[in-house]
Amino acid sequence: MKGKRRNGLPQYCSLVIDRHKKRRIRFRAKGVDTYLPFPPVGAEFEKAYAAALAGVTEWRANIGAARTKPGSMDALAVSYYRSPQFQGLRDSTKQTYRRIIETFRVKHGSRLVRDLRREHLKILLGNMADRPQAANRLLSLLKIMLDHALDNGWIAVNPAAGVRGFKKKTDGFHTWTETEIATYEARHPEGTKARLALNLLLYTAQRRSDVIAMGWHQVSGKTIRVKQRKTGAELDLFMLPALTDVLFLLPKDKPSFLLTEFGKPFTAAGFGNWFRDRCNEAGLSHCSAHGLRKAAARRMAEGGMSGDIIKAVTGHTDLKQVSVYTAAANQAALAEKGLKAIAGKKKRTASVQPVRKVGQEKGE
Template structure:
């Protein structure tokens, strides 16, 4: 009712981006023919939308998501991870109506991976991204991932100094080269296996991080340059298998971890990234300088800085104190 006039609106059954219902103006009810025709047409549209929503399966929703910019703009490495867990979600719930997936369904998916908390977290994160996108596009209204907590994960620990020293001087050429590359570039193992001789120009190694897409020009450390020189090749990937082919991430990770386990250490290659960041910080590099090598955010480097070896820092601090009082 406005200024003495009564207006009629149709509930479209949809909402805008703020969740507010969308209504469409109808003709004046006094014009029964126009009013009836408009109302019937709008009701038909709403019914078709409702039927389409009811028929939207998880498989169909995933198919639409893969066409969206949210997915297509992901880095290649991220896409591979998404594909793994979208595939799992489709295997478990593919034929279920997407709008009828419940919190209990997602909790079950997560809890089935209790022995692998990182994988459990990943399927939850990717499910959240999928359902959030689908809600934003009006395909569904369900929010089955709400209030499900991520598993707590322990951080990757740096390698013990004695293990790092042994690896850098190892008689195993592949271990020695791999650890030099991981440590002296502060990069992820996925980026290290993709490094080629052609990426090195004028003493600088070019890296395009697979996970973030960030491009880095990393000066080659003198010790790394000497180790790469021992490879005796000038083409192809820097690290190769015994047969001379490019090595995969899983193969190199298994090889490095098996070598460390033989020496009584349960470590992961990613721990060397923390060794490298700590070494840069302890050498007096600023957070920004360290991040320029590792490609991490300033916040991540600052977090690493807080976790540096307290004992080592305390010894150096005490030495400076004592020297100042002499």
């Protein structure tokens, strides 16, 4: 969701009181004028807000199609938005792509696609050297859009093909250490919502977008069923005592285990921000919700679990991705296990002393 304005509400939103004296959130922008659920938090509001934003984008695309210069980057963006390739993306991905593309269009939308050269792209990326990740994301999107232009006969060659972005080695989200987990637990004791959040993240090894949706409707016996929002993978996860002992104290008439102060389910972004504050309270500003998913994978790796077992828990389909998650496993401990396996098990042979005959003296 876009950043909040001075009134504390998302872009295009305002608080109104209807004729029944009820509070409502009005979304008003060119092409869209509608009401959204109150309060302005939770999955229901996020879904309605995303739909309203999509309506604004569609309206702009329809208007822009008539105003854009044929063959321009503006026209290419409008054409790409309407393509099956773009329409088939998840809503969250569409929003991310639109944000990057629209920022690019502000400066370069009027330029013709056929005039774009490799040297232009290199200059463009060079000017973003202070933001290498953003530059790489833009390059990836331009490659996709220019492939779309190529497929539709706008250009004969994709000038972005083969252009390399910045090399930026990163381990991604920090993997929580055992000391950091203990520090968080000391700051947020059992019975707090902050501790519940940590238990759900760590003892299911799932993403924040899946953890916020977890509730009693997914529990069957000692198993919780998860359908991952990002991949669609369906997992049946055994609930450890460290998790069940906490969950069985929670009411069973709520939509999810984790709720906002308004009693509504969190959004992924909202939960991320809320959990960030809880980490900061524990002096762990470098830790995140996703880092606990990696910590769970680390624990499994250190416990000698195979890549296939770890995949069964995390829902990954690629062992290469699992290796990224388990990179923080204790190398020394794992190496010791490996070296002992190389040595194998040696058979010990006991030395047998000859039996002395009755009456035989020692040394005879």
